[in-house]
Amino acid sequence: xxxxxxxxxxxxxxxxxxxxxxxxxxxxxxxxxxxxxxxxxxxxxxxxxxxxxxxxxxxxxxxxxxxxxxxxxxxxxxxxxxxxxxxxxxxxxxxxxxxxxxxxxxxxxxxxxxxxxxxxxxxxxxxxxxxxxxxxxxxxxxxxxxxxxxxxxxxxxxxxxxxxxxxxxxxxxxxxxxxxxxxxxxxxxxxxxxxxxxxxxxxxxxxxxxxxxxxxxxxxxxxxxxxxxxxxxxxxxxxxxxxxxxxxxxxxxxxxxxxxxxxxxxxxxxxxxxxxxxxxxxxxxxxxxxxxxxxxxxxxxxxxxxxxx
Amino acid sequence: xxxxxxxxxxxxxxxxxxxxxxxxxxxxxxxxxxxxxxxxxxxxxxxxxxxxxxxxxxxxxxxxxxxxxxxxxxxxxxxxxxxxxxxxxxxxxxxxxxxxxxxxxxxxxxxxxxxxxxxxxxxxxxxxxxxxxxxxxxxxxxxxxxxxxxxxxxxxxxxxxxxxxxxxxxxxxxxxxxxxxxxxxxxxxxxxxxxxxxxxxxxxxxxxxxxxxxxxxxxxxxxxxxxxxxxxxxxxxxxxxxxxxxxxxxxxxxxxxxxxxxxxxxxxxxxxxxxxxxxxxxxxxxxxxxxxxxxxxxxxxxxxxxxxxxxxxxxxxxxxxxxxxxxxxxxxxxxxxxxxxxxxxxxxxxxxxxxxxxxxxxxxxxxxxxxxxxxxxxxxxxxxxxxxxxxxxxxxxxxxxxxxxxxxxxxxxxxxxxxxxxxxxxxxxxx
Numbered sequence: 001x002x003x004x005x006x007x008x009x010x011x012x013x014x015x016x017x018x019x020x021x022x023x024x025x026x027x028x029x030x031x032x033x034x035x036x037x038x039x040x041x042x043x044x045x046x047x048x049x050x051x052x053x054x055x056x057x058x059x060x061x062x063x064x065x066x067x068x069x070x071x072x073x074x075x076x077x078x079x080x081x082x083x084x085x086x087x088x089x090x091x092x093x094x095x096x097x098x099x100x101x102x103x104x105x106x107x108x109x110x111x112x113x114x115x116x117x118x119x120x121x122x123x124x125x126x127x128x129x130x131x132x133x134x135x136x137x138x139x140x141x142x143x144x145x146x147x148x149x150x151x152x153x154x155x156x157x158x159x160x161x162x163x164x165x166x167x168x169x170x171x172x173x174x175x176x177x178x179x180x181x182x183x184x185x186x187x188x189x190x191x192x193x194x195x196x197x198x199x200x201x202x203x204x205x206x207x208x209x210x211x212x213x214x215x216x217x218x219x220x221x222x223x224x225x226x227x228x229x230x231x232x233x234x235x236x237x238x239x240x241x242x243x244x245x246x247x248x249x250x251x252x253x254x255x256x257x258x259x260x261x262x263x264x265x266x267x268x269x270x271x272x273x274x275x276x277x278x279x280x281x282x283x284x285x286x287x288x289x290x291x292x293x294x295x296x297x298x299x300x301x302x303x304x305x306x307x308x309x
Numbered sequence: 310x311x312x313x314x315x316x317x318x319x320x321x322x323x324x325x326x327x328x329x330x331x332x333x334x335x336x337x338x339x340x341x342x343x344x345x346x347x348x349x350x351x352x353x354x355x356x357x358x359x360x361x362x363x364x365x366x367x368x369x370x371x372x373x374x375x376x377x378x379x380x381x382x383x384x385x386x387x388x389x390x391x392x393x394x395x396x397x398x399x400x401x402x403x404x405x406x407x408x409x410x411x412x413x414x415x416x417x418x419x420x421x422x423x424x425x426x427x428x429x430x431x432x433x434x435x436x437x438x439x440x441x442x443x444x445x446x447x448x449x450x451x452x453x454x455x456x457x458x459x460x461x462x463x464x465x466x467x468x469x470x471x472x473x474x475x476x477x478x479x480x481x482x483x484x485x486x487x488x489x490x491x492x493x494x495x496x497x498x499x500x501x502x503x504x505x506x507x508x509x510x511x512x513x514x515x516x517x518x519x520x521x522x523x524x525x526x527x528x529x530x531x532x533x534x535x536x537x538x539x540x541x542x543x544x545x546x547x548x549x550x551x552x553x554x555x556x557x558x559x560x561x562x563x564x565x566x567x568x569x570x571x572x573x574x575x576x577x578x579x580x581x582x583x584x585x586x587x588x589x590x591x592x593x594x595x596x597x598x599x600x601x602x603x604x605x606x607x608x609x610x611x612x613x614x615x616x617x618x619x620x621x622x623x624x625x626x627x628x629x630x631x632x633x634x635x636x637x638x639x640x641x642x643x644x645x646x647x648x649x650x651x652x653x654x655x656x657x658x659x660x661x662x663x664x665x666x667x668x669x670x671x672x673x674x675x676x677x678x679x680x681x682x683x684x685x686x687x688x689x690x691x692x693x694x695x696x697x698x699x700x701x702x703x704x705x706x707x708x709x710x711x712x713x714x715x716x717x718x719x720x721x722x723x724x725x726x727x728x729x730x731x732x733x734x735x736x737x738x739x740x
Binding site for chain 2: 259
């Protein structure tokens with residue numbers, strides 16, 4: 001090791017160490033050689049083109065009035081004022097929030113339970129295949145299937161001898177949507193959870209057994225703590241799915257009855273492309289992004305404590 | 310060795326170039342450059358088949374013109390059209406619902422009509438000789454006309470005469486008022502007569518049809534959804550509340566309309582009527598006759614005037630129209646208007662083959678039209694009916710009305726409560 005070599009000091013201390021009087025040299029500060037920058041340059045370029053530039057564009061458009069014809073006209077924060085004063089926006093926030101909770105938490109929990117059961121059962125490949133089956137269907141096909149099931153004289157009401165207005169009642173429309181989404185996504189969540197369960201070190205369970213720990217004690221004190229990163233991932237994926245949900249409510253309920261299933265994504269689409277009000281749609285999109293960042297941050301905070309065994 | 314390879318490749322390239330040149334020179338397509346027009350319209354089985362024939366005729370008569378024809382499902386057409394025009398693409402000519410005309414004009418998405426293509430030397434003045442003034446004005450901004458009427462229709466009241474007879478109802482029972490509708494509807498649904506699940510199908514998941522229906526009912530009650538100039542909403546007026554409350558009562562109090570049975574996003578009220586799910590239907594004009602004969606040939610029906618409120622006026626259905634428009638982004642405006650003029654010249658053929666009336670006076674008054682099935686019922690309804698006034702924020706306002714209807718019909722709220730919310734939303738949009 002050469003004393004004072006910036007690259008080595010970065011690697012060992014994790015901090016930048018720039019000599020006084022010397023100009024900042026990004027390569028030396030970061031510890032990356034030119035070859036490192038060459039390797040990550042394509043990714044940074046892709047990130048900039050497909051994420052940062054569109055993000056900057058949306059933020060700019062949210063401060064303008066634009067109906068897709070002609071040029072955007074700067075209007076300050078008027079779009080934000082209007083959307084925050086619009087009851088339909090707050091209704092979409094509530095629907096999206098409810099969807100996030102009702103899709104992410106039950107999805108992660110059920111996937112976790114199924115993963116444990118599958119791991120201990122036989123013929124796991126067959127069970128995994130059946131669980132992944134819904135993922136094979138394109139979203140539109142799945143919606144048509146569930147539309148037939150949810151009809152007044154459809155399969156669910158006929159088979160169970162009940163008379164529920166699954167998608168034409170504001171009390172049932174959102175739960176029906178959640179049911180459909182859980183059916184669609186559960187297989188994917190379970191496979192991820194199963195991979196996590198199978199990766200748990202067997203010796204810990206053996207040691208626990210030797211110490212006299214029961215089945216549920218092992219789950220409580222070994223499985224759950226070690227599965228925290230997987231559960232966090234499932235929650236984040238579930239929340240992300242809910243925050244960006246569009247196709248299913250658009251096709252199944254159109255956002256109705258009333259606004260009972262109108263998500264923020266739907267409101268963005270409706271405002272941008274049906275009403276051609278790009279400024280307002282961008283303002284809603286920026287608000288949704290900020291909300292998603294806050295939720296992700298909270299999830300990280302809750303699950304970021306070190307694993308303790 | 311190298312020299313011979315270069316010679317071989319060189320000879321091959323030269324031969325290829327000579328063959329290609331001779332093919333291109335000999336091709337008839339190279340003789341004159343083709344103008345391609347893209348024409349979008351909404352899906353309507355019989356009309357789409359007929360228009361394909363018309364296009365084939367036009368292309369034979371105009372060999373340098375090619376028309377790309379695209380019928381688009383109505384549910385996606387407004388969004389697809391507006392975003393493609395905004396993106397600089399889209400069709401050169403499109404057939405679109407007239408209610409959107411004010412919105413398209415205000416957003417500069419459409420071009421003024423090229424009257425020379427239609428042989429109309431005096432522009433709008435000559436156009437008004439051929440069409441109903443209300444129709445032409447619906448496609449205009451002041452003296453400038455932006456669309457040529459391409460279909461005018463109305464909503465009449467259809468009943469399934471076989472189902473009426475099976476329930477023991479005769480012609481004397483055919484409903485004239487909403488009280489009649491409720492009475493016969495309950496008989497139609499009563500178990501001993503083999504019980505229909507739904508006596509009356511109403512529009513659903515279709516903000517345009519719902520708005521036309523509510524406007525019709527509001528006019529029957531003596532009012533209107535908007536002021537005559539289309540600038541003020543009147544959604545919480547007594548007549549509109551009475552109309553929407555009746556709609557809600559038909560579904561929830563009397564159980565005659567079952568929203569859970571549809572229509573859904575993928576079918577229409579005439580599908581439920583044609584399939585026998587419901588015995589009464591209040592949507593659709595003359596074009597539905599052809600749809601019934603093509604798709605549901607065994608159904609026996611009668612066309613009646615819209616029911617009224619007891620003691621109310623017979624206001625007819627709400628008239629509506631489609632128009633031919635050329636987007637401001639089209640690079641083939643002249644060719645597009647010329648093709649539009651060709652389509653417009655076929656008014657009688659359109660009506661005879663598809664039941665679609667283009668709105669022209671000539672077809673309306675012809676002997677052939679008068680021989681059309683149920684024409685007297687349609688004509689009476691046309692005479693009493695009115696168009697919605699022109700509304701600039703049409704897309705947003707029909708969604709406001711759609712949500713108000715859903716709150717009453719699906720969420721079972723009161724009409725006055727629902728329409729108070731709708732009125733405040735509409736006032737914000739129309740200020």
